[in-house]
Amino acid sequence: KQEVTQIPAALSVPEGENLVLNCSFTDSAIYNLQWFRQDPGKGLTSLLLIQSSQREQTSGRLNASLDKSSGRSTLYIAASQPGDSATYLCAVSGYSTLTFGKGTMLLVSP
């Protein structure tokens, strides 16, 4: 059974810092890996999707990498802003379903 672990569980940084969120998974037979953002009381919004054949994806200040063989992914956030404060969830995809980690709660202080 696929298991997804995210480290750290919570992170607090001052505005402007670059930061890295980590995700690991136990079964490398995945179709893709996704990073989601969840704001308090809201649903999930997809940030980046990396296909299993890809190594990384970039969107603005966000960069996600995937090392399928080692079962790891990182989400890099450059020049963090208070608006980046949210919970970030990593999810790995089997053919039809997603398995989620428990998330990293990020707080960026002004």
Place this chain on the structure above:
Amino acid sequence: DAGVIQSPRHEVTEMGQEVTLRCKPISGHDYLFWYRQTMMRGLELLIYFNNNVPIDDSGMPEDRFSAKMPNASFSTLKIQPSEPRDSAVYFCASRTAGAADTQYFGPGTRLTVL
């Protein structure tokens, strides 16, 4: 597109009562997923449908939980009878048929069972 629509957004009920949560997926999406989110267990898949047919309900915790999808634009998740441990946020999500496509989540229903 209005996105995935869920109702109600909040539900407070007493133990033993029947609860029905509703979801309208994005038009044209072939897959529909029901998730439950708690602090302890995170986000868990309960059941998913493909073209209105339930494919995998192994995540449904007990027989008290049931889900239906009578047509492509509507699904329900029912809990009968409800218990305090069912208190959680329930999300519905949908996606297209492509295995590589992302899921689009609704805003969730926060359920509190007293």
